[in-house]
Amino acid sequence: xxxxxxxxxxxxxxxxxSNHGVSGGLSSSLPVxxxxxxxxxxxxxxxxxxxxxxxxxxxxxxxxxxxxxNNGVVxxxxxxxxxxxxDIHYSSALPNEKHSRNPPFISQSPxxxxxxxxxxxSNSLLPQSTIPIHCNKENSGSWCTDPDFLxxxxxxxxxxxxxxxxxxxxxxxxxxxxxxxxxxTTYQVAKPCTTVxxxxxxxxxxxxxxxxxxxxxxSANNAPAKxxxxxxxxxxxxxxxxxxxxxGSERATPKGVLKLMKVEGLTIYHVKSxxxxxxxxxxxxxxxxxxxxxxxxxxxxxxxxDLKTGMGITEALRLQMExxxxxxxxxxxxxxxxxxxxxxxxxxxxxxxxxKAGLDKLKVPSSNPENPPAPSDATNDxxxxxxxxxxxxxxxxxNSGTGTVNAKSMLERSPQEICxxxxxxxxxxxxxxxxxxxxxxxQPSKRPRIEE
Amino acid sequence: xxxxxxxxxxxxETLPAWRDKFLSYKQLKKLVRLISLAESPEFGKVxxxxxxxxxxxxxxxxxxxxxxxxxxxxxxxxxxxxxGIKRVIDxxxxxxxxxxxxxYIDEMAKVRKEIVDFHGEMVLLVNxxxxxxxxLGKILKKYDKRTGRLLRLPFIQKVLQQPFxxxxxVSKLVKECENTIDEVFPVEVKEEIVKVQREAxxxxxxxxxxxxxxxxxxxxxxxxxxxxxxxxxxPPLDLPDSDLIHSFQLNSPIxxx
Numbered sequence: 001x002x003x004x005x006x007x008x009x010x011x012x013x014x015x016x017x018s019n020h021g022v023s024g025g026l027s028s029s030l031p032v033x034x035x036x037x038x039x040x041x042x043x044x045x046x047x048x049x050x051x052x053x054x055x056x057x058x059x060x061x062x063x064x065x066x067x068x069x070n071n072g073v074v075x076x077x078x079x080x081x082x083x084x085x086x087d088i089h090y091s092s093a094l095p096n097e098k099h100s101r102n103p104p105f106i107s108q109s110p111x112x113x114x115x116x117x118x119x120x121x122s123n124s125l126l127p128q129s130t131i132p133i134h135c136n137k138e139n140s141g142s143w144c145t146d147p148d149f150l151x152x153x154x155x156x157x158x159x160x161x162x163x164x165x166x167x168x169x170x171x172x173x174x175x176x177x178x179x180x181x182x183x184x185t186t187y188q189v190a191k192p193c194t195t196v197x198x199x200x201x202x203x204x205x206x207x208x209x210x211x212x213x214x215x216x217x218x219s220a221n222n223a224p225a226k227x228x229x230x231x232x233x234x235x236x237x238x239x240x241x242x243x244x245x246x247x248g249s250e251r252a253t254p255k256g257v258l259k260l261m262k263v264e265g266l267t268i269y270h271v272k273s274x275x276x277x278x279x280x281x282x283x284x285x286x287x288x289x290x291x292x293x294x295x296x297x298x299x300x301x302x303x304x305x306d307l308k309t310g311m312g313i314t315e316a317l318r319l320q321m322e323x324x325x326x327x328x329x330x331x332x333x334x335x336x337x338x339x340x341x342x343x344x345x346x347x348x349x350x351x352x353x354x355x356k357a358g359l360d361k362l363k364v365p366s367s368n369p370e371n372p373p374a375p376s377d378a379t380n381d382x383x384x385x386x387x388x389x390x391x392x393x394x395x396x397x398x399n400s401g402t403g404t405v406n407a408k409s410m411l412e413r414s415p416q417e418i419c420x421x422x423x424x425x426x427x428x429x430x431x432x433x434x435x436x437x438x439x440x441x442x443q444p445s446k447r448p449r450i451e452e
Numbered sequence: 453x454x455x456x457x458x459x460x461x462x463x464x465e466t467l468p469a470w471r472d473k474f475l476s477y478k479q480l481k482k483l484v485r486l487i488s489l490a491e492s493p494e495f496g497k498v499x500x501x502x503x504x505x506x507x508x509x510x511x512x513x514x515x516x517x518x519x520x521x522x523x524x525x526x527x528x529x530x531x532x533x534x535x536g537i538k539r540v541i542d543x544x545x546x547x548x549x550x551x552x553x554x555x556y557i558d559e560m561a562k563v564r565k566e567i568v569d570f571h572g573e574m575v576l577l578v579n580x581x582x583x584x585x586x587x588l589g590k591i592l593k594k595y596d597k598r599t600g601r602l603l604r605l606p607f608i609q610k611v612l613q614q615p616f617x618x619x620x621x622v623s624k625l626v627k628e629c630e631n632t633i634d635e636v637f638p639v640e641v642k643e644e645i646v647k648v649q650r651e652a653x654x655x656x657x658x659x660x661x662x663x664x665x666x667x668x669x670x671x672x673x674x675x676x677x678x679x680x681x682x683x684x685x686x687p688p689l690d691l692p693d694s695d696l697i698h699s700f701q702l703n704s705p706i707x708x709x
Binding site: 229231277281282324325327328331342345 | 525527529530531564565571572578579586612623625626630633637667668
């Protein structure tokens with residue numbers, strides 16, 4: 001759409017700052033990964049494609065050093081505004097890894113602080129995992145929002161109780177960050193994050209389209225963060241009503257509209273930007289196709305369909321409509337398929353974890369030897385065919401486990417291998433669903449390669 | 453076709469203002485390669501993963517921001533269009549305040565064009581969402597493959613909940629647009645149109661129509677079947693009328709700024 005230079009809405013990630021300045025082509029927002037996490041931050045503020053490419057080449061990810069005074073580390077790891085705190089998925093991913101990871105974490109420097117709480121308890125982090133955080137990172141104000149706020153207080157506490165050495169580092173980090181808070185550069189992106197938790201704690205609640213209320217991240221947050229809000233038609237209706245009550249889009253003021261709307265969590269910033277869009281849309285209804293097309297007059301636009309068949313404009317539009325409808329249809333189908341695929345994957349994962357949990361229980365030398373061999377046999381049966389197949393695949397994988405099955409390769413195999421008597425009926429269903437989805441109940445073509 | 457190449461094509465063909473909003477697939481791919489090559493102990497891997505995740509999150513932020521902004525625009529424009537139509541009908545329509553067939557037809561033509569383009573733009577946004585989601589899935593898959601870690605599954609679960617992926621509202625607006633068009637511009641008895649269109653049609657310019665045709669064709673292309681077909685792969689695209697779509701000849705784009 002049209003660029004909105006007046007508003008900083010477009011700024012989403014830290015790395016986005018110079019996005020608009022960069023010429024087209026692939027996004028330049030991808031910061032460079034460097035071995036030194038601190039340096040990474042410098043790179044983020046550059047965000048030039050050229051640099052990115054160069055640096056990527058010349059700076060292999062040889063080794064990450066432990067940076068005790070790396071203010072950014074903890075911050076940036078959790079600074080995902082999209083609710084994607086790495087911890088969230090770590091907490092689910094980690095259980096798959098061997099727990100032997102945990103002790104080493106604790107003995108490491110702050111760099112691993114990030115990883116630490118993840119493994120400690122997914123419980124404290126779980127509440128956040130369900131939350132789609134819509135907040136956006138606005139660089140004009142402080143860094144945004146939720147994940148940082150959420151994660152910090154909870155596991156920071158854990159940290160502090162867990163290990164004094166780390167805790168002191170932690171406090172050091174926090175203190176360091178508190179001192180400088182200019183929201184100017186992207187480098188600051190991480191810093192304010194780490195400070196905010198000290199000030200704010202908020203619980204994001206899911207802000208789905210059905211909610212006409214603002215993204216909650218803005219509600220409890222009095223800090224200058226300007227998270228993105230997801231507008232809905234209903235909300236817009238209320239907005240329009242308020243505007244009309246105030247005498248039209250030109251006369252209405254953001255403050256007035258905000259007051260009239262009486263929507264919880266809506267900030268004046270949201271209203272302001274929305275009002276601006278609204279005004280633009282009303283008084284320049286023609287150029288809605290994006291900047292380049294504005295130059296075309298309406299006739300030229302119509303004749304952008306140069307029809308050899310001499311189709312009338314009507315037919316041309318109808319044809320265009322057909323194509324668009326078709327595309328949309330396919331997109332929806334595709335999306336549903338993708339959802340189902342992932343759902344299934346999740347289901348398989350869950351089954352696998354259950355099985356693994358069952359296995360682990362059996363492995364524990366229990367005081368009752370009459371823990372009937374039957375179940376253990378059953379599960380062993382489950383394990384052995386899969387294990388032998390997987391052992392070869394494990395060569396490819398970094399498996400920190402003692403030879404427990406690799407979840408990923410499990411998932412990539414058809415469900416018939418994840419079988420136990422009690423699971424047979426379920427796998428039947430899974431298989432059916434899978435055939436619908438993937439069109440082949442046979443193994444993926446990758447497998448033979450792995451198996452040999 | 454390789455995804456990277458396909459993505460590049462999508463980006464080139466998309467609306468100019470959207471070009472830098474797509475996934476930085478190439479860079480991420482490079483990163484994955486670097487990570488996999490690095491001979492580091494477990495912790496190096498964890499840190500590298502943290503970095504990777506951070507970058508992915510940034511990308512996601514980008515998508516979310518762009519998507520929601522577009523969505524907001526669409527909401528506004530949708531309402532304005534509806535009102536615009538009403539205005540035209542009420543003013544120049546047969547029962548309007550200043551009935552005038554000529555004006556009515558004229559204005560209606562403009563409105564119609566606007567709606568159709570608007571519809572197309574919204575569909576393109578849904579396509580944008582899809583393209584980026586697919587890209588994320590692929591890069592995660594690469595990552596898992598290269599590093600033997602299990603990042604993809606849990607991560608993608610979170611992606612599914614991201615605003616940019618939840619395209620329900622935009623889809624709803626799309627359908628409403630379709631309904632509006634059907635109502636206001638009822639289908640005339642010209643079913644032969646479809647047959648007429650079998651002849652080659654040249655699509656010129658960078659209009660929305662061009663973009664949607666491209667998107668559709670390339671979707672078919674990318675789903676043609678892959679070498680790494682697995683349980684998480686989508687089946688090939690079943691596209692009725694595909695020869696019609698293929699009959700569109702896309703001229704090389706006029707170089708834009």
